[in-house]
Amino acid sequence: MNTKKRKIVIEPVTRVEGHGKVTILLDENKQVEQARLHIVEFRGFERFIQGRPYWEVPVLVQRLCGICPVSHHLAAAKAMDGIVGVDTLTPTAEKMRRLMHYGQMFQSHALHFFHLCSPDLLFGFDADVAIRNIIGVAQKFPELAVQGVMMRKFGQEIIKATAGKKIHGTGAVPGGVNKNLSIEERDGFLKDIDQMLAWSHGALNIAKDYTMEHLEEVKSFGAFESSHLSLIREDGAMDLYHGNLRAINAEGVTIFDQVNYQHYYKYIAEEVRPWSYMKFPFIKIIGPQNGWYRVGPLARINTCDFIDTPDAEAARQEFMALTDNLPNNLTMAYHWARMIELLHAAEKMRDLLNDPDLQGTDLILKGDRRGESVGLIEAPRGTLFHHYKVDENDQVTMCNLIVSTTNNNMPMNLAVEDVAKKYLNGAEITEGLLNHVEVAIRAYDPCLSCATHALGTMPLVVDVCGADGELLDRRTR
Amino acid sequence: MTETLKITIDNREIAALPGQTILEAADAAGIYIPRLCAHPDLRPIGSCRMCTVIADGRPQAACVKPVSDGMVIENETEELLEHRRNLIDMMFVEGNHFCMFCERSGRCELQAMAYRFGITAPQYPFQFPAKTVDASHPDIMLDHNRCIMCARCVRASQELDGKNVFQSIGRGYTRKIGVNGEKDLGDTDMDVNDRAADVCPVGCIIKKRVGFDVPFGQRKFDHKPIGSEIEEACHV
Numbered sequence: 001m002n003t004k005k006r007k008i009v010i011e012p013v014t015r016v017e018g019h020g021k022v023t024i025l026l027d028e029n030k031q032v033e034q035a036r037l038h039i040v041e042f043r044g045f046e047r048f049i050q051g052r053p054y055w056e057v058p059v060l061v062q063r064l065c066g067i068c069p070v071s072h073h074l075a076a077a078k079a080m081d082g083i084v085g086v087d088t089l090t091p092t093a094e095k096m097r098r099l100m101h102y103g104q105m106f107q108s109h110a111l112h113f114f115h116l117c118s119p120d121l122l123f124g125f126d127a128d129v130a131i132r133n134i135i136g137v138a139q140k141f142p143e144l145a146v147q148g149v150m151m152r153k154f155g156q157e158i159i160k161a162t163a164g165k166k167i168h169g170t171g172a173v174p175g176g177v178n179k180n181l182s183i184e185e186r187d188g189f190l191k192d193i194d195q196m197l198a199w200s201h202g203a204l205n206i207a208k209d210y211t212m213e214h215l216e217e218v219k220s221f222g223a224f225e226s227s228h229l230s231l232i233r234e235d236g237a238m239d240l241y242h243g244n245l246r247a248i249n250a251e252g253v254t255i256f257d258q259v260n261y262q263h264y265y266k267y268i269a270e271e272v273r274p275w276s277y278m279k280f281p282f283i284k285i286i287g288p289q290n291g292w293y294r295v296g297p298l299a300r301i302n303t304c305d306f307i308d309t310p311d312a313e314a315a316r317q318e319f320m321a322l323t324d325n326l327p328n329n330l331t332m333a334y335h336w337a338r339m340i341e342l343l344h345a346a347e348k349m350r351d352l353l354n355d356p357d358l359q360g361t362d363l364i365l366k367g368d369r370r371g372e373s374v375g376l377i378e379a380p381r382g383t384l385f386h387h388y389k390v391d392e393n394d395q396v397t398m399c400n401l402i403v404s405t406t407n408n409n410m411p412m413n414l415a416v417e418d419v420a421k422k423y424l425n426g427a428e429i430t431e432g433l434l435n436h437v438e439v440a441i442r443a444y445d446p447c448l449s450c451a452t453h454a455l456g457t458m459p460l461v462v463d464v465c466g467a468d469g470e471l472l473d474r475r476t477r
Numbered sequence: 478m479t480e481t482l483k484i485t486i487d488n489r490e491i492a493a494l495p496g497q498t499i500l501e502a503a504d505a506a507g508i509y510i511p512r513l514c515a516h517p518d519l520r521p522i523g524s525c526r527m528c529t530v531i532a533d534g535r536p537q538a539a540c541v542k543p544v545s546d547g548m549v550i551e552n553e554t555e556e557l558l559e560h561r562r563n564l565i566d567m568m569f570v571e572g573n574h575f576c577m578f579c580e581r582s583g584r585c586e587l588q589a590m591a592y593r594f595g596i597t598a599p600q601y602p603f604q605f606p607a608k609t610v611d612a613s614h615p616d617i618m619l620d621h622n623r624c625i626m627c628a629r630c631v632r633a634s635q636e637l638d639g640k641n642v643f644q645s646i647g648r649g650y651t652r653k654i655g656v657n658g659e660k661d662l663g664d665t666d667m668d669v670n671d672r673a674a675d676v677c678p679v680g681c682i683i684k685k686r687v688g689f690d691v692p693f694g695q696r697k698f699d700h701k702p703i704g705s706e707i708e709e710a711c712h713v
Contacts, residue, residue, distance in 0.1 A: 051610055053618060055688040060578035084686075164693030168577065171692065179692040364690075393612035394685055 035417035070104035071379035077172035079375030085367025092360030093176035100162035107155025108380035114148025176364035222331035222415035225250035228299035236305030292410035295382025297337035312344035499539035509704035514627035515540040573622035580688030581680030583696030589703035613663030637672040
């Protein structure tokens with residue numbers, strides 16, 4: 001009997017944004033000792049942005065990502081609002097940015113649900129990979145595939161109308177925006193918004209029905225208790241664009257509330273581990289061991305007291321009833337929560353498109369220059385932190401970014417470990433194991449590098465290595 | 478009565494005035510000859526060589542070569558177009574031109590020239606030279622990463638502003654724009670309203686705190702390629 005420790009590697013992880021790798025370490029008894037999700041790309045933006053002028057930052061730093069550049073664009077612009085001494089934007093500027101953000105949230109959630117995760121939900125985790133992909137969805141559920149494409153297009157067009165381009169626009173500038181929404185642009189969107197709302201309801205029902213029909217499986221799949229963190233409006237409402245920080249524990253007890261995010265570093269710290277380029281953030285008063293938390297749709301539904309759009313609020317109440325209004329700690333519940341936000345974003349866009357402030361011409365404000373500022377936003381994948389210092393010559397001297405996926409680093413590792421323990425049959429690498437590990441990661445909609453977009457047909461290579469690094473087994477699909 | 482000369486550009490006969498350069502005569506006739514260092518308000522120096530044409534069989538910089546009666550000029554031959562493509566390519570790789578986050582994008586003459594020539598990526602290897610940023614002036618920033626050594630700023634400061642803020646320093650590959658006799662731009666008498674702050678064809682000399690104020694769709698070259706204004710202004 002081989003008593004050596006073993007290591008199983010899944011690389012790359014498919015149908016997530018970017019490149020990741022999973023390593024599963026086995027002990028002498030072939031039991032899972034530890035599972036790790038590695039982020040294998042290095043970006044370096046925090047360093048090479050130093051020396052650049054502050055007004056360039058919202059445009060430069062969004063190049064981190066081709067998937068959710070709007071989130072980086074807006075978080076950086078919010079930080080630069082502080083640098084130019086503007087705490088409150090003009091109504092037109094604030095609403096243009098919000099419309100841009102809801103457009104981003106809408107298209108990103110639609111992409112994730114319809115293109116990346118729907119094959120798992122519609123065909124089952126164990127279905128043949130030859131059909132368990134977006135092409136398979138398009139063949140068997142063509143109307144859903146079209147909806148996904150059209151909803152994504154609507155969100156992208158909103159982004160283009162507010163930011164100037166679908167990807168990497170320039171709409172948000174320090175202290176405001178550089179354009180308003182024309183009547184022609186508005187009318188084009190109003191023509192389609194009711195359809196978007198209807199399709200959002202449909203997507204929400206798919207996610208909800210899936211969860212309820214597979215409740216026993218969902219309850220035992222990557223489920224673990226955690227704290228939750230998000231921005232929250234002053235009255236406790238969900239607010240994806242702006243607010244203060246709230247953190248609750250797994251039982252719903254408040255850890256901190258209404259924290260001005262300019263002081264986030266007093267509450268959140270980051271730990272570095274040698275095997276990943278992704279840092280591990282934690283809540284300081286709890287400590288690095290247990291201070292980790294979840295962010296994103298599930299965390300936001302858990303932390304908020306209510307949602308200020310009626311249909312999404314009704315959906316939230318139904319979601320919370322499942323856990324008797326206590327925090328939901330099921331990894332797979334992310335999908336349902338994400339679709340509640342999709343509906344919320346559609347409702348918000350409808351309300352904004354009917355608001356005449358979007359045709360206003362008062363776009364930019366200036367105030368007294370400051371040397372340091374923080375910008376936070378609830379990106380599709382969770383809370384996004386941008387922190388900058390700018391010198392008297394207008395050059396950036398310090399930048400710290402905690403991107404959304406980083407906040408979910410520890411939860412994703414735990415979800416992988418939990419699933420690996422349940423589905424690993426000795427050291428044998430089964431298709432089922434690979435699928436389940438990926439499904440667990442995918443629930444968090446991680447954006448691992450913000451650089452590439454895998455569509456499910458990438459080769460998956462799994463290596464089994466002995467403790468001495470010797471390759472014992474390899475499987476490719 | 479002013480004497481009129483006749484010249485031929487790419488087999489098209491046009492009228493020209495004595496003392497005009499080839500570039501001026503071509504502009505007046507609605508024929509665009511690409512240029513980067515030339516500027517209508519500045520003395521031409523024939524530095525960038527983008528406007529090189531074949532005049533009576535010899536390569537000449539159109540911005541400095543005066544016309545003569547009966548002159549035969551080749552402008553858009555495949556050989557000259559290739560020559561210009563190479564020059565554009567070299568300017569891109571000799572600097573650090575990151576159009577994707579440059580605030581002059583859409584208004585940059587180098588970028589617009591590349592688009593006019595259908596260049597989407599340089600054919601030469603990037604040099605990634607180490608360049609500096611001078612942000613010492615309260616209202617103007619000097620980003621040497623994007624300088625193409627056209628020396629418009631040198632001439633504008635001297636000829637239009639009556640100052641001497643900029644100078645060319647060094648030779649060959651290491652040549653760069655310096656701030657005349659001073660350590661940093663902030664030490665000079667440069668003013669944000671100086672013409673020298675307005676003539677830079679790229680994103681090297683930029684005014685602070687106004688970047689990205691013009692949205693997509695409203696930038697100078699968003700809808701028409703560079704040179705269109707000359708080609709459309711004077712249809713003969």
